[in-house]
Amino acid sequence: ADDPAAVRSVGVGMTPGDADQPEPYFYVNAWPRPESPGRLPELPAGGRWVDEGWFGAVLPAAGLVAIPEPGAQAEAAAAFVHVAVDTCRRLVAA
Numbered sequence: 494a495d496d497p498a499a500v501r502s503v504g505v506g507m508t509p510g511d512a513d514q515p516e517p518y519f520y521v522n523a524w525p526r527p528e529s530p531g532r533l534p535e536l537p538a539g540g541r542w543v544d545e546g547w548f549g550a551v552l553p554a555a556g557l558v559a560i561p562e563p564g565a566q567a568e569a570a571a572a573f574v575h576v577a578v579d580t581c582r583r584l585v586a587a
Contacts, residue, residue, distance in 0.1 A: 507520070534580060
């Protein structure tokens with residue numbers, strides 16, 4: 494597409510924190526922002542959906558650090574990303 498703002502995409506990343514959430518977190522976002530996302534699935538490991546300022550999913554580091562079992566933190570992060578990416582892909586394809 495000639496207009497970059499018209500391209501549909503799903504972004505995945507991690508940030509050390511920002512003005513809205515001071516602790517590090519993983520995120521998955523959808524572009525363009527869905528007008529009506531409808532019912533969203535529950536996110537693993539304490540993840541949550543965000544719909545103020547931007548649309549996507551957030552998994553705060555505290556949700557992962559609270560998991561004591563070896564290897565389970567990575568599994569929880571992967572499960573979060575899987576559910577969030579699948580949901581955002583469905584929304585931007587609509």
